Amino acid sequence: MKKEMCKLRKKQKNKSRLLNGIDKLLMLLGTLGSIGDGLMTPLNMIILSSLIADFGTADDSFSNKIIDEYALKLLYDAVGVGVGVGVSAFIEGFCWTRTAERQTSRMRKEYLKSVLRQEVGFFEKQNASSSSFQVISTISTDTHIIQDVIAEKFEQKATDSTCLVHLSVFICGLIIAFFLSWRLALASFPFSLGFVIPGVAFGSLLMKLSMKMKDTYGITGSIAEQAISSIRTIYSYDGESQMGFFLLQTEEKAEAAFLYSCLFGSWRTCNAFFLGDVRSCMAALPNLSIIIEAMTAASKIFELIDRKPEIDSEDTNGRILAYVRGDTEFKEVSFSYPSRPQVQGLQKICLKVKSGKTVGIVGGRGSGKSTIVCLLERFYDLVKGDILLDGHKIKRLKLQWLRSQMVLVNQEPVLFAISIKENILFGSGASMEMVIEAAKAGNAHEFIVNLPNGHDTHDNLDFNCRAIARALIKDPRILLLDEATSALEAQCERLVQEAIDQASQGWTTIVIAHRLTTIRKADKIIVLQSGTIVETGSHDKLMQINEGEDEVYFNMVKLQQSTSSNNADSPYRSKEATSYLRRKYANIQKFPFIARSSWQNSTAAPFSPAISTSYAPSIQSYSFCDNDYESS
Numbered sequence: 001m002k003k004e005m006c007k008l009r010k011k012q013k014n015k016s017r018l019l020n021g022i023d024k025l026l027m028l029l030g031t032l033g034s035i036g037d038g039l040m041t042p043l044n045m046i047i048l049s050s051l052i053a054d055f056g057t058a059d060d061s062f063s064n065k066i067i068d069e070y071a072l073k074l075l076y077d078a079v080g081v082g083v084g085v086g087v088s089a090f091i092e093g094f095c096w097t098r099t100a101e102r103q104t105s106r107m108r109k110e111y112l113k114s115v116l117r118q119e120v121g122f123f124e125k126q127n128a129s130s131s132s133f134q135v136i137s138t139i140s141t142d143t144h145i146i147q148d149v150i151a152e153k154f155e156q157k158a159t160d161s162t163c164l165v166h167l168s169v170f171i172c173g174l175i176i177a178f179f180l181s182w183r184l185a186l187a188s189f190p191f192s193l194g195f196v197i198p199g200v201a202f203g204s205l206l207m208k209l210s211m212k213m214k215d216t217y218g219i220t221g222s223i224a225e226q227a228i229s230s231i232r233t234i235y236s237y238d239g240e241s242q243m244g245f246f247l248l249q250t251e252e253k254a255e256a257a258f259l260y261s262c263l264f265g266s267w268r269t270c271n272a273f274f275l276g277d278v279r280s281c282m283a284a285l286p287n288l289s290i291i292i293e294a295m296t297a298a299s300k301i302f303e304l305i306d307r308k309p310e311i312d313s314e315d316t317n318g319r320i321l322a323y324v325r326g327d328t329e330f331k332e333v334s335f336s337y338p339s340r341p342q343v344q345g346l347q348k349i350c351l352k353v354k355s356g357k358t359v360g361i362v363g364g365r366g367s368g369k370s371t372i373v374c375l376l377e378r379f380y381d382l383v384k385g386d387i388l389l390d391g392h393k394i395k396r397l398k399l400q401w402l403r404s405q406m407v408l409v410n411q412e413p414v415l416f417a418i419s420i421k422e423n424i425l426f427g428s429g430a431s432m433e434m435v436i437e438a439a440k441a442g443n444a445h446e447f448i449v450n451l452p453n454g455h456d457t458h459d460n461l462d463f464n465c466r467a468i469a470r471a472l473i474k475d476p477r478i479l480l481l482d483e484a485t486s487a488l489e490a491q492c493e494r495l496v497q498e499a500i501d502q503a504s505q506g507w508t509t510i511v512i513a514h515r516l517t518t519i520r521k522a523d524k525i526i527v528l529q530s531g532t533i534v535e536t537g538s539h540d541k542l543m544q545i546n547e548g549e550d551e552v553y554f555n556m557v558k559l560q561q562s563t564s565s566n567n568a569d570s571p572y573r574s575k576e577a578t579s580y581l582r583r584k585y586a587n588i589q590k591f592p593f594i595a596r597s598s599w600q601n602s603t604a605a606p607f608s609p610a611i612s613t614s615y616a617p618s619i620q621s622y623s624f625c626d627n628d629y630e631s632s
């Protein structure tokens with residue numbers, strides 16, 4: 001119980017953190033404005049009722065003087081109510097609109113900050129609040145609904161009195177009714193409660209429905225998003241109707257929920273229309289659904305804002321090492337991805353990378369190469385074992401600091417829609433001179449200065465040198481290259497490789513390789529298969545030892561050499577290569593990586609994309625792109 005209370009208090013504290021003194025003042029003034037606004041109707045009623053009462057008791061002789069007197073009272077009443085309503089409406093309108101803007105913009109910032117702080121695994125669990133669709137929809141739509149509700153539904157619009165005003169009319173009316181005739185008011189009070197209590201119950205029901213609707217729309221949206229991003233796969237598997245079916249299933253649930261709320265909404269609106277004094281209270285109900293929608297959205301937003309990531313990049317705890325040599329060690333590391341806990345990603349990996357040395361990782365598709373890099377960056381926590389940096393468990397090191405010691409360059413480096421300079425500077429506070437130095441080191445300077453706006457050019461060039469320059473400017477202790485140059489054209493690859501070789505001297509480098517040239521120079525090569533290390537050694541050592549054709553690395557090398565010697569442009573296109581492959585390496589399961597990465601870089605892919613999954617039992621089962629060499 002105590003724990004629950006603590007949690008509740010903490011949540012409350014977090015929410016009020018979005019409100020500062022100015023917002024509290026604006027909300028107070030806005031509420032006073034709404035109360036003043038709501039007070040006008042019952043006050044008007046009092047004045048009119050006293051006039052009517054006076055008329056009722058006055059004798060028959062209506063002199064002009066009496067009529068003038070009442071006319072003047074009515075005029076005062078009209079002016080008073082007009083000014084009162086005008087001033088109150090202005091105050092409440094201004095205050096609520098202003099605070100709505102301020103609160104929602106702060107909410108957006110906090111939400112985005114929290115999203116970016118979450119651990120990678122959070123986004124991979126198929127959960128309604130973590131899909132990228134949901135994040136975008138929350139920032140663009142939900143916060144807008146909240147802003148709308150704070151600004152418009154609570155305050156008074158020119159033509160439409162809304163929630164707070166109605167509630168104010170209701171409460172003020174009740175107070176005045178007690179003041180005028182407490183017996184009559186007491187007699188009618190249970191009737192009012194008779195409508196308020198079901199209204200509250202209805203509100204909580206609507207809240208649940210709204211939550212369900214949101215979740216369902218979130219799931220539907222993420223399915224739609226995944227479908228669109230993989231549209232080629234869906235078409236190729238003729239999966240349009242199946243995708244449509246998934247969407248329909250979730251849409252139906254959402255529609256049912258929506259219909260349910262609409263029915264309730266209409267019922268309440270009818271009640272509001274037909275009821276007398278309770279009408280003000282009931283008239284607020286048509287706004288209830290949008291208010292509840294906003295409350296649901298807000299609770300989802302706060303849920304994420306309050307979520308403490310399992311791996312928190314803002315965690316200030318943890319050690320910072322005064323000096324980093326860059327010795328890295330994997331000690332019996334086992335790991336499964338949080339979204340697929342039943343599948344072993346890595347099993348008992350033992351690997352030592354000495355400071356300043358280069359380790360090449362090779363292996364088939366899905367053998368766990370990228371996973372090793374992800375674990376070193378601590379994108380995920382291990383299931384078993386330890387990873388050490390200079391003898392210190394990385395889990396005990398300050399996360400932000402740890403990541404700042406490494407640079408990861410992927411196969412498809414992400415470049416943001418900003419200028420080249422800003423792209424290179426991303427994640428560092430370097431000066432322009434350093435940007436130029438880094439661009440030079442990345443063999444990109446000459447190219448960049450020849451662009452119309454030099455480093456200030458905004459473009460989407462497929463030029464990975466920029467990404468490498470960005471990596472180099474951080475001057476890391478550990479460089480992680482995950483097929484960093486595999487998407488480049490041959491000439492560009494050579495330039496980038498040279499740049500990396502020059503710049504990374506002295507850095508501990510882990511390189512996931514797709515070409516033999518890259519790993520040949522590595523001090524050590526490890527060969528992965530299904531998450532385990534099957535071979536270790538230098539290129540020469542592995543080649544010497546593995547004269548027998550059963551060995552994995554030896555087979556990989558031979559395969560690539562034999563296939564790439566046929567034709568410089570399209571090495572797989574010759575019949576000889578094809579038959580060689582079939583004869584020699586019937587069991588391609590052992591070396592799919594070379595096959596995949598080699599066709600990836602040739603002008604015409606020799607195998608259908610099916611080979612990229614590479615787990616079919618033999619090469620005979622693969623189809624070839626070129627009909628001349630169709631698999632027999």
Ligand SMILES: Nc1ncnc2c1ncn2[C@@H]1O[C@H](COP(=O)(O)OP(=O)(O)OP(=O)(O)O)[C@@H](O)[C@H]1O
Binds near residue numbers: 340365
């Ligand atoms: N984010 C993820 N969530 C769940 N499973 C994953 C995730 N990333 C990879 N896997 C799975 O973990 C295994 C190892 O993947 P990993 O990406 O490390 O392989 P890889 O050797 O780098 O492959 P590739 O050469 O295709 O990049 C594969 O079975 C893969 O499907």
